[in-house]
Amino acid sequence: MTIATTAAEKQLDLAALRNVPGFVIRLIQLKFFDGFYETFAELGLTPATYAILMLVRDNPGVVPSSIAALLRLQLPNLTKILHQLEDAGLVKRSRSKIDRRAIEITLTSKGEKLMRDAVRLTAPYNRRMLAPLNETERSTLIGLLNRICPF
Amino acid sequence: MTIATTAAEKQLDLAALRNVPGFVIRLIQLKFFDGFYETFAELGLTPATYAILMLVRDNPGVVPSSIAALLRLQLPNLTKILHQLEDAGLVKRSRSKIDRRAIEITLTSKGEKLMRDAVRLTAPYNRRMLAPLNETERSTLIGLLNRICPF
DNA sequence: TATTGTTATACTCTATAACTATA
DNA sequence: TATAGTTATAGAGTATAACAATA
Numbered sequence A, B: 001m002t003i004a005t006t007a008a009e010k011q012l013d014l015a016a017l018r019n020v021p022g023f024v025i026r027l028i029q030l031k032f033f034d035g036f037y038e039t040f041a042e043l044g045l046t047p048a049t050y051a052i053l054m055l056v057r058d059n060p061g062v063v064p065s066s067i068a069a070l071l072r073l074q075l076p077n078l079t080k081i082l083h084q085l086e087d088a089g090l091v092k093r094s095r096s097k098i099d100r101r102a103i104e105i106t107l108t109s110k111g112e113k114l115m116r117d118a119v120r121l122t123a124p125y126n127r128r129m130l131a132p133l134n135e136t137e138r139s140t141l142i143g144l145l146n147r148i149c150p151f
Numbered sequence C: 001t002a003t004t005g006t007t008a009t010a011c012t013c014t015a016t017a018a019c020t021a022t023a
Numbered sequence D: 001t002a003t004a005g006t007t008a009t010a011g012a013g014t015a016t017a018a019c020a021a022t023a
Helices: A021-043 A047-058 A064-071 A075-087 A109-129 A135-148 B021-043 B047-058 B064-071 B075-087 B109-129 B135-148
Strands: A091-095 A103-107 B091-095 B103-107
Touching: A021 A047, A021 A109, A021 B021, A021 B047, A021 B109, A021 B135, A047 A064, A047 A075, A047 A103, A047 A109, A047 B021, A064 A075, A064 A103, A075 A091, A103 A109, A109 B021, A135 B021, A135 B135, B021 B047, B021 B109, B047 B064, B047 B075, B047 B103, B047 B109, B064 B075, B064 B103, B075 B091, B103 B109
Parallel strands: none
Antiparallel strands: A091 A103, B091 B103
16 A cells, blocks of 8 residues: 555644745745746746846846846856856847946847747746635735745 | 945836746745744754654654655655754654554654744744734735645 | 665755956 | 956755665
8 A cells, every 4th residue: 555645645734834934935936936847948947047037128237246136146156047048149248338347138139039928928827826816815915925025 | 336236226127026926935935044044043953854843743653755745855855864863863763563664753852852942933933034014914924825835 | 566765876056265357 | 455257166955766675
């Protein structure tokens, strides 16, 4: 006989952990990541590149240090990703004329097209992840999450 | 002059990303992890070991495959952690008499004491992470999160 | 034949230190 | 002297394959 591996089968007591938001949020985040790859893998996007490209789309000329601070990435790690995105022809890096240490990041037309495709997949993805909630509850959740989001 | 690195300083447009719950949840999760280490590092706990030990506390005799399935850990990775917890004297591993392939995990008295200490820190930690919300909003958020949590 | 747990290993993500060029 | 970005590297977390013991 197989040992049951789901909470329901095993009748595990999860009451304590369910009241630890950090634990619940971690499981939800894993669910969102799994769902993200199911939805966006066909575009070659990861959660990190999606966020970076969307940030660049809405803030053309943004510099790596700003991107890193907002997305909580270390600059060395972001540098590598930006070079990959440049190699893929999705972003352009150009020296700032104001501060020649800084690199201004913008989307290429290929990058813009990719993000248009990504945007089309975003609403269905969000709906699928929040499927257990009705429209009002989704809005409430998004509002509360933004209140505790660190920016 | 220093290039501003916070969203507020740079006046970055984040409207699109704020409406992507997966993105907001990722940032919140990083905040919870940072806060967790600030609070629980003195006890030597990580988010993973906290969850494992709490699960074992409430479900003595639970087997590794059940823990792994619930916490979304791969069994080989959990095996290593469980051996570390055993070496630290926090859990006991004993062969199941029903299925001699299975290992039943229980807390030692040292493990029980550690989790009593951890529980004392949990409520203040949760309150600190949810500080921007009032009591009603915290309950609403926890309820909604549990609705979309995958178990 | 399938499952539990283990070992070994590889891969990704993240973090840190040292360097350059610019300010 | 400090900052932006880069390079190299190390560490943690996660994933996969092969195996022994048991069902």
